[in-house]
Amino acid sequence: MIAYDKLYIDGQWVEGTSGKVMEDACPMDNSVLYTYKAASKEDVDRAYEAARKAQPAWAATTPGEKAAMLEKLAQAIEEMSGEIADLLICEGGSTAPKVGFEISTCINICKQAMKFPYLMRGETIASDIPGKQNFTFKNPKGVIGVIAPWNVPLVLAMRSVVPAVATGNTVVLKPASDTPGTAFIIGKFFEKAGFPKGVYNAVAGRGSDIGDYFVEHPVPDAISFTGSTEVGKRIGSTAGSMIKDVSLELGGNNVMLILKDADLEKAARAAIFGAFFNQGQVCMALNRILIEESRYDEFAKIFIEAVKQVKVGDPHDPEVFIGPIISQTQVKSIERYIEANIEAGATVALEGHTEGNYIYPWVFTDCTNDMPACCNEVFGPVVCLLKVKDEEEGIAIANDTSYGLSGSVFTEDLFHGMEVAKRIESGMVHVNDQSINDEPHVMFGGEKMSGVGRFNDHWVVEKFTTEKWISVQTEPRF
Numbered sequence: 001m002i003a004y005d006k007l008y009i010d011g012q013w014v015e016g017t018s019g020k021v022m023e024d025a026c027p028m029d030n031s032v033l034y035t036y037k038a039a040s041k042e043d044v045d046r047a048y049e050a051a052r053k054a055q056p057a058w059a060a061t062t063p064g065e066k067a068a069m070l071e072k073l074a075q076a077i078e079e080m081s082g083e084i085a086d087l088l089i090c091e092g093g094s095t096a097p098k099v100g101f102e103i104s105t106c107i108n109i110c111k112q113a114m115k116f117p118y119l120m121r122g123e124t125i126a127s128d129i130p131g132k133q134n135f136t137f138k139n140p141k142g143v144i145g146v147i148a149p150w151n152v153p154l155v156l157a158m159r160s161v162v163p164a165v166a167t168g169n170t171v172v173l174k175p176a177s178d179t180p181g182t183a184f185i186i187g188k189f190f191e192k193a194g195f196p197k198g199v200y201n202a203v204a205g206r207g208s209d210i211g212d213y214f215v216e217h218p219v220p221d222a223i224s225f226t227g228s229t230e231v232g233k234r235i236g237s238t239a240g241s242m243i244k245d246v247s248l249e250l251g252g253n254n255v256m257l258i259l260k261d262a263d264l265e266k267a268a269r270a271a272i273f274g275a276f277f278n279q280g281q282v283c284m285a286l287n288r289i290l291i292e293e294s295r296y297d298e299f300a301k302i303f304i305e306a307v308k309q310v311k312v313g314d315p316h317d318p319e320v321f322i323g324p325i326i327s328q329t330q331v332k333s334i335e336r337y338i339e340a341n342i343e344a345g346a347t348v349a350l351e352g353h354t355e356g357n358y359i360y361p362w363v364f365t366d367c368t369n370d371m372p373a374c375c376n377e378v379f380g381p382v383v384c385l386l387k388v389k390d391e392e393e394g395i396a397i398a399n400d401t402s403y404g405l406s407g408s409v410f411t412e413d414l415f416h417g418m419e420v421a422k423r424i425e426s427g428m429v430h431v432n433d434q435s436i437n438d439e440p441h442v443m444f445g446g447e448k449m450s451g452v453g454r455f456n457d458h459w460v461v462e463k464f465t466t467e468k469w470i471s472v473q474t475e476p477r478f
């Protein structure tokens with residue numbers, strides 16, 4: 001694998017100046033892929049200054065010029081897909097379906113964003129003041145600081161970076177410490193596509209060292225954060241104290257609600273994907289499956305048999321669906337939830353086990369919503385089955401969580417499924433599908449502790465732009 005060991009600032013590949021050497025580790029065996037010199041606060045200053053300097057000229061390019069550059073960005077990703085796959089597997093432990101998802105979604109994000117420069121529209125608004133003409137103009141916010149997590153590192157960075165750039169902003173990205181390479185390979189895309197220097201910049205260092213500084217910095221006009229609710233609260237309060245705009249895409253505790261008329265075979269197949277895609281390390285992953293009691297035993301049997309067929313192992317193997325967990329820290333965190341759930345009285349219906357960073361899937365039955373693996377985001381290949389008396393109880397339990405990101409309802413009555421979906425308090429609900437869905441042209445976002453802000457299409461254009469009112473007085477008013 002290529003070592004992506006340099007920061008990308010003002011179109012230059014430079015070493016971090018903090019004096020700290022950080023390791024990028026491979027989740028398959030925890031071996032060190034490469035080391036890099038972490039960014040200092042001065043590097044953050046340099047990156048933000050480069051972005052600030054580049055922004056007016058970039059904003060002044062025509063929509064057609066921006067769209068052409070975004071097309072080249074999509075081409076660069078396509079041409080570098082082998083290199084990207086290597087990185088996502090070695091650095092992130094991504095399986096083949098996950099690699100395919102990340103690359104194709106990134107290309108689609110760029111293609112979708114080609115229309116964003118043309119959405120920079122304003123209005124003319126009639127005035128009650130004689131002789132006044134009112135106009136509104138949509139402008140880029142300026143400089144956007146993007147903070148990305150490690151679990152889907154390329155897509156979750158690009159879904160902020162690309163729309164921000166498409167609407168005339170410039171960007172500095174800070175990746176998670178476990179996946180620094182993705183921020184730097186994005187620099188390669190921008191370089192290959194021929195973007196002006198300073199439009200995209202990337203700095204990597206520990207969140208605890210440069211994270212607060214990255215958010216508090218006076219240059220960024222908005223912070224786009226994707227990560228845990230815990231860190232999101234801190235970023236939201238810091239940004240709030242500075243009256244700085246922020247979008248927060250945070251954790252989830254998502255359900256599949258299986259109604260008594262559901263096709264259980266279809267539900268079980270979908271649930272495998274929803275619970276175990278990317279080893280369960282997805283904000284939209286299924287944590288809880290709620291089944292109406294008349295079909296509970298039948299579903300549990302079908303589902304457990306299906307889970308036994310899921311292949312765990314080296315993500316280079318295209319048959320593998322569950323690869324390694326990102327780090328030993330995360331392995332330990334998942335194991336703590338498993339132990340606590342057993343102590344709380346859940347039945348181990350399928351016993352997994354751990355080999356290094358590989359966790360074989362666990363299925364718990366006889367769960368109640370207060371059990372540790374039910375009321376927390378486990379972020380691993382662990383799923384809890386809960387028996388519910390009826391649909392009403394199912395909806396109540398689905399909503400009995402502080403999170404509200406995604407969800408799923410299974411029923412053969414599609415219209416009724418939609419009515420149930422409306423009552424589930426989350427930003428996204430999928431009828432007869434599992435909870436992990438993201439299409440670059442469809443709204444994405446959560447409710448409650450899962451965040452504030454919306455991604456994709458015109459929703460994200462609103463996030464990265466601001467409106468200005470200009471009026472023109474054509475006859476004396478006073």
Ligand code: NAD
Pocket residue numbers: 147148149150151152156174175176177206207208210211212214215226227228229230231232234235249250251252282283284377379405446450451
């Ligand atoms: P995390 O919150 O630990 O880290 C996210 C990012 O924040 C990293 O880049 C980290 O370095 C940085 N960070 C840490 N402390 C910081 C600080 N004080 N200031 C600024 N930045 C700081 O999350 P993670 O473990 O990388 O990712 C997993 C979490 O992300 C899960 O909770 C998951 O549900 C959530 N997530 C949400 C979405 C969504 O769209 N809602 C998508 C993916 C992941």
